[in-house]
Structure formats: C-alpha cells, structure tokens
Amino acid sequence: MSYELIALLMFSSMMLMLLTGQRVFGAIGFVAAASALLLWGDGGSEIAFSASVKLLNWYPLLTLPLFIYMGYMLSESGIANDLYRMFHVWMGPLHGGLAIGTIVLMVAISAMNGLSVAGMAIGASIAMPEMLKRGYDKVMVTGVIQAGSSLGIMVPPSVVLVLYGMIARQPVGRLWLAGVFPGLLLASLFIIYIVVRCNIQPELGPPLAFEERQMSWGEKFKLLRAGILPLLIIFSMTGLFVMGITSLVESSAVGAIAATLSAFFKGRLNRKVMDDTLHKSLNVSCMFMWVILAALAFAAVFDGLGAVKAIKALFLDQWGLTPWGVLIMMQISYIVMGMFLDDTAMLVIVAPLYVPLVISLGFNPIWYGVLYTVTCQIAYMTPPFGYNLFLMKAMAPKGVSLVDIYKSIIPFVLVMGLGLIIIMMFPQIALWLPEYVYRK
Numbered sequence: 001m002s003y004e005l006i007a008l009l010m011f012s013s014m015m016l017m018l019l020t021g022q023r024v025f026g027a028i029g030f031v032a033a034a035s036a037l038l039l040w041g042d043g044g045s046e047i048a049f050s051a052s053v054k055l056l057n058w059y060p061l062l063t064l065p066l067f068i069y070m071g072y073m074l075s076e077s078g079i080a081n082d083l084y085r086m087f088h089v090w091m092g093p094l095h096g097g098l099a100i101g102t103i104v105l106m107v108a109i110s111a112m113n114g115l116s117v118a119g120m121a122i123g124a125s126i127a128m129p130e131m132l133k134r135g136y137d138k139v140m141v142t143g144v145i146q147a148g149s150s151l152g153i154m155v156p157p158s159v160v161l162v163l164y165g166m167i168a169r170q171p172v173g174r175l176w177l178a179g180v181f182p183g184l185l186l187a188s189l190f191i192i193y194i195v196v197r198c199n200i201q202p203e204l205g206p207p208l209a210f211e212e213r214q215m216s217w218g219e220k221f222k223l224l225r226a227g228i229l230p231l232l233i234i235f236s237m238t239g240l241f242v243m244g245i246t247s248l249v250e251s252s253a254v255g256a257i258a259a260t261l262s263a264f265f266k267g268r269l270n271r272k273v274m275d276d277t278l279h280k281s282l283n284v285s286c287m288f289m290w291v292i293l294a295a296l297a298f299a300a301v302f303d304g305l306g307a308v309k310a311i312k313a314l315f316l317d318q319w320g321l322t323p324w325g326v327l328i329m330m331q332i333s334y335i336v337m338g339m340f341l342d343d344t345a346m347l348v349i350v351a352p353l354y355v356p357l358v359i360s361l362g363f364n365p366i367w368y369g370v371l372y373t374v375t376c377q378i379a380y381m382t383p384p385f386g387y388n389l390f391l392m393k394a395m396a397p398k399g400v401s402l403v404d405i406y407k408s409i410i411p412f413v414l415v416m417g418l419g420l421i422i423i424m425m426f427p428q429i430a431l432w433l434p435e436y437v438y439r440k
Contacts, residue, residue: 032300069281083108096198102145102148111155137205138404143408155184177434178366178369182419330350377416
C-alpha cells in the first residue's frame with residue numbers, strides 16, 4: 001500500500017469516527033496511535049510519547065487555563081451584566097442602538113474572555129430578552145448575537161489562536177496581535193450593517209422609549225463606571241503585553257488575578273462563584289489539552305508519511321492550481337467542515353496538512369492563522385449544522401424557531417465574507433501590529 005493511500009485511509013477513518021459522535025480527542029488520538037503501531041510496530045508508540053512530552057514542556061501552555069479561568073470568572077461574577085447596562089442606556093436612543101451596543105459588548109467580552117461560547121451565553125441571557133422586550137425583530141436579534149459572539153475567537157486573548165499557535169508551532173503573541181485589527185474590522189462591518197439596515201427598516205430596531213431615556217447626565221456618567229473594570233482588566237493583560245512589560249504567560253496570570261480582584265471588589269466573589277469558575281475552567285482546559293495532544297500525535301504520523309508533499313503535488317502539479325487557488329480551496333474546505341464540526345476539530349484535522357503547505361507556498365503562517373479564524377467564524381454560522389446555530393437554538397426563547405435562526409445569519413455571513421476578502425487582499429491589516437510591536 002502506498003503512503004498516499006495510507007494517509008487517505010487515516011484521514012477518512014478519522015472523519016468517520018468524528019461523524020459517529022466520538023469525542024474529538026478520542027477519535028483523533030485513536031487513529032494516530034493505531035496508525036503508528038501498524039506502520040512502525042512497537043517503535044510507533046514513541047510518537048505519542050514524544051508528542052506528550054513536547055506538549056508538557058511547552059511553557060506558553062500555561063496561558064490556556066489562565067485565560068479560560070479569567071473568562072469564566074468575569075461571566076460568573078456578573079461583571080458583563082453591568083457592562084451591558086451601560087451600553088443599553090448610551091446606545092438605546094439610536095435606531096438599532098441596542099444591537100450596536102450588543103456588538104460593542106461582545107468585543108469587550110471577547111477581549112476579556114477568548115471564547116465564543118461565553119459571548120453567546122451572555123448575549124442570549126442578557127441582551128436578547130432586552131431587545132425582544134423593546135420590539136426588536138427576532139431575526140435581527142438572533143443574527144446580532146451570533147455574529148457578535150463569533151468575535152470571541154478573533155479578538156485577543158483568543159483561545160482558538162492559542163490552539164492554532166500550539167498546533168502550527170507559531171508564536172501566540174504574534175497571533176494575538178494579528179487578530180486585533182481584523183476583529184475590529186469585522187465588528188465595524190457588523191455595526192455599519194446594523195445602522196444601514198435599521199435606518200432603512202426602522203421597525204427592525206426601534207429606539208428606546210422616551211421614558212426609558214429620561215435620565216440625567218449625571219446618572220448616565222455614573223453608568224460609565226461599569227466600563228472601568230473591564231478596561232483595567234484589558235489593559236493589565238493585553239496592554240502590558242503589547243508594551244513589552246509582561247511576557248505572554250505573565251500577561252495571562254495578570255488577567256486572571258485582575259478578574260478575581262474585580263469580582264472581589266464588586267462584592268461578588270463567593271464560594272459558589274469560585275467553585276463554578278474553577279470547575280468549568282478545569283473541565284475546558286483538560287479537554288483542550290487532550291485535543292492538542294491527539295493533534296500533535298496525528299501530525300507526527302502524517303509528517304512521517306510525507307502526506308503534506310503529496311497534497312502539494314496534487315494541488316500544484318496535477319490540478320495546476322496557483323498558490324492563491326490552493327488558499328481559496330482551503331478556506332472553502334473549512335466552511336464545508338464547519339457545517340459538521342467545531343473549530344477545534346477542524347483545526348486538528350487540517351493543521352498538519354495545511355500549515356506546512358501554506359509556508360511552502362510562501363504565505364505568512366501568522367496571516368493564515370487569522371484567515372483560518374475568520375473562516376471558522378463563518379463556518380460556525382453556516383447551515384445545516386453550524387455550531388453557533390444550535391447553541392443559539394438551545395439558548396433562545398420559545399418564540400424563536402430554527403428557521404428564524406437560519407434566516408438571521410445570512411446577512412452577517414455575507415458581511416463576514418466581505419471581511420475575509422478584505423483581509424486576504426490587504427494582509428497588513430493583520431500583520432502590521434505584530435510587526436510593529438516585535439520590531440520595537
């Protein structure tokens with residue numbers, strides 16, 4: 001049997017196991033370990049062993065549980081609720097103002113969290129009832145929350161970019177910085193769409209009633225205090241890192257400590273909040289570690305088979321694609337896989353194939369990490385089985401059907417597609433900030 005056929009058999013076996021509903025790390029790790037043993041006998045066990053040692057020796061891995069802890073601490077302690085109240089009052093008088101405030105809230109949550117699931121939970125539990133109660137169109141509301149929550153995997157400290165850095169062996173600090181302007185670009189495009197759409201069709205996002213807006217300027221400025229703590233947390237974590245005062249790991253520790261102190265000073269740090277935060281953080285961190293371990297083992301077997309060279313020869317020599325044609329095909333494959341898999345599974349499946357190929361074609365792997373993440377955001381919201389669609393259905397009130405949710409994401413997927421094209425055409429949107437910071 002040729003090595004190309006073995007690689008294809010490994011890939012199809014892994015896809016089949018994932019479609020049966022097996023846990024991602026179990027399916028990938030099993031295929032990797034079984035293939036190594038069948039190919040190289042007892043010596044194949046060294047592949048998984050060396051992958052685990054490599055993982056446990058990788059110092060930046062410490063950032064993962066710390067960022068996850070920080071996000072859950074802010075969510076469980078209710079600091080995000082205070083922030084939404086501020087946006088509610090200041091943005092409410094505009095057509096679509098609460099939707100705009102929700103997008104801005106999601107950017108802030110993303111900068112303190114790094115997980116799209118947390119943004120979705122906060123948006124569905126806090127923002128959605130407020131907008132529906134004030135006559136916002138339910139299709140518009142569900143679309144806004146799904147689009148806004150997707151920013152959690154783009155804006156630093158994005159956990160997905162940390163995972164990409166680990167699996168693709170790229171510096172996480174550069175990836176973080178590369179995600180800043182693309183994340184802000186997507187948020188700006190969402191806001192522009194909401195403003196234009198709600199001015200054309202005011203019934204989709206009516207302004208707050210006059211009675212609710214009747215508040216003195218003194219009271220409005222008091223509400224701005226809700227934004228002080230999040231800004232301090234973001235600066236203590238990302239700001240100090242960008243200024244070169246803290247390393248990546250130190251930055252994650254500072255963020256975790258700042259989130260805990262914020263909950264303490266707000267009087268919300270109790271046993272229940274701490275228990276829930278620690279339990280959820282440990283659960284998610286262990287899951288990610290097992291996934292990374294399985295991915296490294298799978299990548300090692302693939303490298304040994306020379307599958308990357310075979311795929312490059314297929315795309316360039318046999319199909320005659322240009323490097324840009326190969327890149328576009330990669331993005332399309334992400335969108336197709338995103339209809340059935342989450343971002344972690346997609347990354348684990350294709351990173352061993354795509355990242356070395358991207359580098360050999362002359363593209364920047366940092367820039368490609370941003371393209372991957374944006375495409376994941378689109379795939380998250382693509383029917384029939386987009387990950388965010390079912391999360392939204394699980395969290396939405398009874399009046400919101402799955403059809404409403406499917407309809408709601410169409411304009412936002414088109415907006416994100418536009419954002420992806422802009423970033424592909426102008427790579428410096430992603431690359432300028434990391435080049436500037438690391439040059440300093």
